[in-house]
Amino acid sequence: MSSLSSPVPPMLTPANDSSVAMIARQAIVNSQQAVVGYELFNRSRTGPGHTAATDVALVFTALSHAGAEDLVGSTLIFVNCTHESLSGGHLELIDPDKVVLEIPPLGHAATEEVSARYPMLAALRERGFHLAFNHTILQSAYAAWLPLADYIKLDLSVLAPDQLAVLISYAGRHTQAELVAEKVETAQQYDMASSQGIDLFQGYWFAKPSLVQTRLVSPSQAAILELISLVRKQASTEEIEEVLKKDAGLAFNLMRLINSSGFGLTREITSFRQAVMLLGLKKLFRWGALLLTLSRNGGPPPSVGSTAVVRGRLMELLALEIFDQELADEAFVVGIFSLLDAMLGMPMESALHLITVPEPVSNALLRREGPLGALLQLAQACENSDEATFETAAAALNLSSAQINGAHLKALAWADRIGE
Structure with missing residues (x-):
């Protein structure tokens, strides 16, 4: 050849x-x-x-x-x-x-x-x-x-x-x-x-x-191994979805793969749960095994992925306080993909051309619009102690400081547990 x-x-x-x-x-x-x-x-x-x-x-x-x-x-x-x-x-x-x-x-x-x-x-x-x-x-x-x-x-x-x-x-x-x-x-x-x-x-x-x-967003080997283990045990869709939520690289790779032209789908997949159900356990196992084979050191610092995971969980918890489950799922997607620009080394707008996300998610990531945009601003304010943004976003969402601080502590604890 x-x-x-x-x-x-x-x-x-x-x-x-x-x-x-x-x-x-x-x-x-x-x-x-x-x-x-x-x-x-x-x-x-x-x-x-x-x-x-x-x-x-x-x-x-x-x-x-x-x-x-x-x-x-x-x-x-x-x-x-x-x-x-x-x-x-x-x-x-x-x-x-x-x-x-x-x-x-x-x-x-x-x-x-x-x-x-x-x-x-x-x-x-x-x-x-x-x-x-x-x-x-x-x-x-x-x-x-x-x-x-x-x-x-x-x-x-x-x-x-x-x-x-x-x-x-x-x-x-x-x-x-x-x-x-x-x-x-x-x-x-x-x-x-x-x-x-x-x-x-x-x-x-x-x-x-x-x-x-x-550019490749490399998932952690620990997350890949956990995914493979759950698939081998024929775990539920919910359990597998939780693993994807733990690792921004794993989530990005799955969403990118399943919506690529090479996968041959006629409709766009916008949630982890859809992706897991559509791919099925057999293909998930092969995908995980292949990721493990190709995983390597390098890429963005681990702190970037960890921050994205905490953001996703914090935004999900806060969304559950004031919105329904569907918007809470989208809130997690916004949080975990909010650092794609840092992970891929390209502008966020270019990064979002690589995956399919709902319009409210895209608007939140690009322009901080809508309730998801306010949640993202609030999550960022929690990270950098921006009191003015914290107060503005909290008021817009009708969330108390106690609710926000409690959710932030839960998100940090959750991220610590999954990183063990």
Whole structure:
């Protein structure tokens, strides 16, 4: 598969900022030069070699992307795979219709080994994944795989024009796959491939790989382990929701994933409870296990997440004093996401483009509007001893100092207990 060794522009962020991942993407275009998909490359690897973990990280980072621009939009995602990674549970977390798995050849494979791999590849395609292969699949040893090919990539840097013509002719007679000319670097290569019937193209002639900076909000390992433990015990939705409330990073990752285009939902999910119920225990377990595999040090200081958790709980408790349960749930969301800008290193408005929240939540976070905005101002005033704001917000909400102080102490105690 494509392994572009293009020069990569200097990173704009410190190399030791482990909350930042760098993904390169290169467009795959049709004959009208409209983008039909992107091939993704992990530019954050610190060690040599391509491993199953690389593939897992690449797909997961793409779906949990928290950058300033949409990473892939509604187009296809082409991802290089190892045979080891194809059985990974991470593939159950995404909408297969959006993903093209690029399957590597087996080297000097015997027909028996090719046949042995067929059931796994067939199962992936049956689940709805698209499969792509390089021109090796047109060799007789890979005849068993040929009916599974949705895309066949033809590398113009290694195939002479006469070889290309033979392969295109053979593919046209023996497969329904779409052909992709890759490593297209000149107008002459494009004209030659196009004239022979190839309709999809990839390479420097259209666009060199562009870097996309994506920030990751890393949950604590303790929260991930607690989530996995509860799921294994088939705990209730309410118990699992409580774990999400404890860790702002965990909450953000779940909401971002479940509302990503790669998850394939037709409606937006705005509450943790909805997300848990929709995802189900099996996928929650796989998601938690994957998060644990990819968890790492770095990111925002732990105090940022702790402050967000206390805010969320304080606002929830105060909302329960004067509003209904639904608004109390939204109050918690406002509190726990009120420091997303600090967690992601971007303006709050940009951060809110990455997740779906109800309009009252958005108005509170961006403009401190409505009762949720007043609650957030009150929670912040409790943190920084801003007496004027405290008095104004308390009066607007008709809350007494005793109610507020009592709720704040409860929120701090709750946060301390969950951090043990």
